[in-house]
Amino acid sequence: MNTTGDFYAVQPKDSPPEMEEIKKLLAANDLELDDQVQMFVVCRRQGRLVACAGLDHYTIKCVAVAEDARGESLSLALGSEVVNLAATRGQFHLFLYSAPHNLPFFRGWGFYPLVEVPERVVLMENSPVAIERYCDSLREQRRPGQKIGGIVLNANPFTLGHRYLVEQAARACHWLHVFVVKEDASLFSYVDRFALVAAGVKNIDNLTLYRGSDYIISRATFPGYFLKDQGIIEHSWAAIDLLLFREYIAPALDITHRYVGTEPFDPVTNNYNAEMKRWLEQAPSAAAPITVIEVPRASTRGTPISASKVRQLLAQRNFSKIQELVPATTLRFLEKQFPALVTTTQ
Amino acid sequence: MKVVKESIAGTLESSDLLVKVAPSNKGTLDIVIKSHVFKQFGKQIRRVVTDTLAQLSVDAGSIVVEDKGALDCVIRARVQAAIMRACGSNELDWQRLS
Numbered sequence: 397m398n399t400t401g402d403f404y405a406v407q408p409k410d411s412p413p414e415m416e417e418i419k420k421l422l423a424a425n426d427l428e429l430d431d432q433v434q435m436f437v438v439c440r441r442q443g444r445l446v447a448c449a450g451l452d453h454y455t456i457k458c459v460a461v462a463e464d465a466r467g468e469s470l471s472l473a474l475g476s477e478v479v480n481l482a483a484t485r486g487q488f489h490l491f492l493y494s495a496p497h498n499l500p501f502f503r504g505w506g507f508y509p510l511v512e513v514p515e516r517v518v519l520m521e522n523s524p525v526a527i528e529r530y531c532d533s534l535r536e537q538r539r540p541g542q543k544i545g546g547i548v549l550n551a552n553p554f555t556l557g558h559r560y561l562v563e564q565a566a567r568a569c570h571w572l573h574v575f576v577v578k579e580d581a582s583l584f585s586y587v588d589r590f591a592l593v594a595a596g597v598k599n600i601d602n603l604t605l606y607r608g609s610d611y612i613i614s615r616a617t618f619p620g621y622f623l624k625d626q627g628i629i630e631h632s633w634a635a636i637d638l639l640l641f642r643e644y645i646a647p648a649l650d651i652t653h654r655y656v657g658t659e660p661f662d663p664v665t666n667n668y669n670a671e672m673k674r675w676l677e678q679a680p681s682a683a684a685p686i687t688v689i690e691v692p693r694a695s696t697r698g699t700p701i702s703a704s705k706v707r708q709l710l711a712q713r714n715f716s717k718i719q720e721l722v723p724a725t726t727l728r729f730l731e732k733q734f735p736a737l738v739t740t741t742q
Numbered sequence: 743m744k745v746v747k748e749s750i751a752g753t754l755e756s757s758d759l760l761v762k763v764a765p766s767n768k769g770t771l772d773i774v775i776k777s778h779v780f781k782q783f784g785k786q787i788r789r790v791v792t793d794t795l796a797q798l799s800v801d802a803g804s805i806v807v808e809d810k811g812a813l814d815c816v817i818r819a820r821v822q823a824a825i826m827r828a829c830g831s832n833e834l835d836w837q838r839l840s
Contacts, residue, residue: 476754483749483750488748488749488750489748506808524806
């Protein structure tokens with residue numbers, strides 16, 4: 397007989413009564429239900445819900461064990477269940493957020509700390525070597541020079557504003573490393589965004605373009621980024637993403653300066669820019685500070701160019717206006733992908 | 743056998759182990775072993791893992807072992823299961839698994 401209890405998976409939308417039980421268990425552990433969780437693993441013992449762990453794509457969240465069920469093997473069984481659940485969903489490289497004082501608990505799950513916001517949160521991953529292997533692959537791309545720039549772009553889609561930012565940074569640096577956010581959570585797919593960036597920066601010689609990774613503005617490092625269009629984010633967690641950049645990515649490539657466009661429209665990105673100075677330049681860290689350079693956004697006829705503006709115009713198929721905001725390569729792509737609206741009459 | 747995709751086998755519970763396998767980017771065989779009893783048994787665990795991989799003719803891949811004090815026979819079985827999954831193989835070659 398299994399003395400631990402019965403484990404099974406719960407999909408939040410399928411089982412409102414069980415979600416109430418999960419909420420209660422989380423509340424008893426000072427946690428809130430994260431509505432991004434797609435699936436919970438729960439443990440029920442003699443009818444009572446005693447443990448839960450949530451999975452949001454490849455990030456484990458909302459882990460709680462009832463107080464009277466602690467100190468036994470339950471937590472390791474819970475860890476095994478959620479890691480195996482993730483595997484059946486095709487997710488093997490996992491991340492986890494923990495309060496710093498619970499770090500030893502999750503070490504037992506085979507998770508290793510990446511970065512910590514002191515006294516607040518630790519980001520962990522389920523590999524002792526993955527981040528180092530990633531940094532090794534970056535180190536092969538190192539370039540000589542005293543001033544090495546870094547830019548992270550979502551480019552949803554690539555505009556003349558992005559082009560201007562990259563140009564300015566490339567001109568100011570000996571070499572420029574540009575990363576394209578990998579997560580497929582934007583209007584345009586990663587493959588398309590990457591292709592448009594590649595086409596748009598083609599004639600800049602002192603630049604390397606990178607596919608993004610789970611460590612740069614991903615659902616794991618910066619979940620809030622992908623919720624911004626819905627306007628429902630509470631915490632941006634930008635600190636975690638920025639510390640990863642400062643402590644791993646920048647040292648691997650000798651990046652000394654991070655470039656970013658000023659953000660007049662989008663509150664999440666604007667907040668991200670503000671947090672950048674704090675976490676890349678000012679916060680205490682074992683890693684050297686990285687200088688943040690805010691480049692004023694390029695404008696057309698007094699209006700700053702932004703990808704969100706392009707998306708708005710695209711919804712109206714206003715290609716004559718879009719033409720003023722994007723390079724020819726992006727325009728051609730948009731015209732092909734978004735044929736003029738057809739009005740049907742009955 | 744050739745590792746073509748990611749896989750896992752096992753659990754994190756006491757006396758068991760979790761084996762994680764992934765294709766290697768550079769065609770190397772990288773084995774990482776984590777264990778509470780590494781000081782006493784690290785060499786022995788590594789030997790069982792490398793022997794099992796050799797039996798299955800696995801010469802490339804990333805293998806991460808989270809050991810929780812498993813016996814050799816358990817280690818062998820979990821490594822075999824993880825490799826079979828990572829190779830997408832349904833045919834069991836019992837001679838190699840013995």
